[in-house]
Amino acid sequence: MRKLTLILPLFKTRAVPRRRVPSGLLSLAAEVQAIKDVRVDVVDAESLGWDAADVVEYLVLSKPDAVGISVCSPTFPSALELMKVIRTEMPEVLIVLGGKYVTHSWQSALNAGANADAMVRGDGESAIAVLAQALAAGANRMEIVSALAELPNVWVPGKKAPTLPHAFNLQTAQPWPLEVLAHNLDLYQGDRMLIEFSRGCPGRCSYCLASRDRQQISFRPVAQVVETIAHFSAKGFSSFFFTDDDFAASPSHLACLLEGIIERGLKIKFDANVRPDSLVRCEKIAPLLKRAGCRCLWLGIESGSPAILETYRKGFETNVCERAVVTALIAADVVRTNWIIGAPLETRETVNASMDFASRLQQLGPHVPHISFMVPYPGTPLCDEALALGLISPSHLAELAESTHGEPVMPSQFLTKNELKELFYEFHQRYFTPESLASLPPAVADEARLVLSSAGLTNKKLPLKYKNGDFRESCIHRIEQHGEDYSSIKTPN
Template sequence: MRVLLINPFYPISETPSPPLGLAYLAGALEAAGMAVKVLDCVVSPFSDDLLSSLLEEFKPDLAGATAVTMTVDHALTVLERIKALDPGIPTVLGGPHATFCAADILASFPQVDAVVRGEGERSLVALAHAVDARSPWNRVPGIAFREKDRVVTTDLPPLADLNELPPPARHGIPLGRYRALGMPVSMTTSRGCPFKCIFCVGRKMVGAKVRYRDPVRVVEEMAALSRLGFHQINLADDLFTANRDHCLAVCNEIMERGLKVNWTSFARVDTVARQTLEAMRRAGCTTISFGIESGSPEMLKRIKKGITLEQARKAMQLCLDCGIEPHASFILGLPGETSETLRQTLDFGETLQNMGANHGFHILAPFPGTDIRERLEKYDLQILSDDWREYHANRAVVRTAGVAPETMDAIVIESEKEFDRWLAKIGRRRAMGLTDEKEAWPLTRLEHTVVIYDMMMKRLIENRGFWPVDASDDDPGQPGEELPAERLIQRATEDLDHPAQRIRAAIEFAVTENYLEVTETSGWVRWSWVEGFVR
């Protein structure tokens, strides 16, 4: 049984991580004895020709795509192309958007044969077995599918013990490309969320009961990821600090092993204490992101956040005192938002900034499955668009009675401009020779990332990164080991629309950091991205 898993396109501006959900699915499928191939459209361009070659080579018996709301259109496009190339391949769509839009998707998109709902590992394995055995799908738990003229839905409660899950199979994912782009790698230590925020689907997606992984297994995974050369691990739990015993157990295991790794996490402001934060810092935590959402006490009550501004201030200060960088996230355009509540949020953000805590703004995206979208008549809110590609939370797709979408857009745009001004200042100082490497690094790394990403999406290495050993072309370079890099730099300069000096710096950086490697086999010099997974 062969299963193709698809990670749809996701913009680099959103700082994508290697697809953890697909890695867990791949691990479950491989543990069941199945062969898995991952098509990652985030770090490689999608095309019909590449897809056709992949289908011909791998010959999948089942194809599945994951998607969040803003990526569902591309996931549907890829599945549509699979059906066009080979109508006999059963297709499945999973992820939060598909979970809460299963009936609509099955009614509107014939390229989707089934939807996996909620946590997908057990459901996808069961579906793959059913496809292999040609048995009825109504015995597969946790899916939705068409049966004649109706949609059949089956249920599956969340897995009680996360330690029963096979480890994520990251060896099939192009981790080296994410590493080359400077993206963090994500992992989880728990699943579940007991809170009822009206703008979030977390509780419905993974259950209200929080389930925890064995801290020893957690730290073993962190150690494996560190050996890959990732400079940052993101603990993507909704509530890493909610269970103090679990949090401290993970931190103590890190310290007992002497593991030196930087990591970040998410937390609620009402779940952090000095003892916990001190242990997290000693264990390598550098940043904690807090969803504060609003600077208005009235709004916090309305969205059922269950926190106070005083708790937020205290959490920020505790982080700063313990040497952890706190980051506060706010959502504009929540139900009932007015010019006054908006001003309170901006003022509170400035207060935190003056304390030394960073903050950022997003705009409400009423995702399918949220209480806001499902009970829209209850809230003072108008949805302006159902173009899912616009649900990236950086531009308004909602209007409240008191705040126009243009007002919210202007706040986010100004925040983006402030970031651009900060980078421009670094650039000016760097040009005058006034920066050291550390100060210049945010801009320099961004420049490297832009060039490297362009190389990936134009398939420069695959199309132009090889030549005969005895080629006598006019490429510049010195004899010996430097020549392959010089030839690659010249070809990149010909193909990419970036300054030559910036291209050279990015490629030299990629070679030095072992993101790119060159080999000589069968009379050919070949460059390739370093993709290997270190076990």
């Protein structure tokens, strides 16, 4: 029996591990499960708080023939360290690297010294199936690399740039094999369980990685998704987050899913991301969303300036956002609106337009603005625009790929990074006043405090008092309140 281990690396900058089931790796593991004579397991190092030494200790004991590592931008440094230790302790193991970071920054990963035998761009189900089939056939490391090299979206040493593949057809996807997790499901108690219904987005947003390689929308079978939710629900999980790029992309598919949840009698709450124009097309099924347990809809509005919306290629106007907020207020207990500061052509006036628009939307009903900074991820049209304007340099692309949205990483053509940060604080001060927080319904007020805390805005920066206390303490409490013994699980320093 040959063995493949799939790993989600540690997110070192988190004070407390975020415990969410590794949905992407479970999708890959499902493809391997369908192949005889190959065993697969999943190590969620992010949730376990395991560093490279911890993971390699597990690998030495379990003796896999191949290792697959999935990385996003913030976890890439941990992946580099992990690959280095694996190469030292287990030099014969095949290492394959994939995930969002590799999909859009494979060259940066290569230049940074990624110690991998192969790197996979885009959805990895087809590549992992080829790898597993080669393992089942008894192929050695070099023969497996040769098999992977035949795929256009896989890089191996000596091969030219890999291409982006068509999206994997989720209609043919196998159910998640939860039994392959190297730990008990109870580890995830206290956080929202991730669920995948669809991949792809109808948008063409200039800053979004998904708009480049996920134009085609694919849906998992409704019965499979409902059954997965029911399985988690039977294990005591009641809070979910749909990972879809646009949960409202298809009103008909969404209606079928919601009806399935309701008919099954599942008592759950869930969050999801939606495009405003997509949600407007779902106006008639808004009550169905509420009945199925929609806790919070996250609306990608991004800006109140028509000029900035045009540069973002959002594909809708501000009046659509007003209709979307009204629909969301019917459909969900809480409404979040997402806003971005720092477009290449951002000015004080365009940020003011966003502040004004957020306040105008508040008149429609209480919602929670979530404000973040623009990151020009390599491979996006917005990154090309920032390069052309000299706002970033080619030498900084690798660094940008590892950035998050909590700090400004570039100026605009008209505002410095410090000025953008001042406007970030001003946006919060103008919108989140003590009076406005006091007037919010309890669920909305809790969401507002969570947004402020996660943004690092303490009483020293804003004249606000938090009922929830320090964000780290609230995370720890959220874990401990379930009565589970996590004393043996390591947390990052």
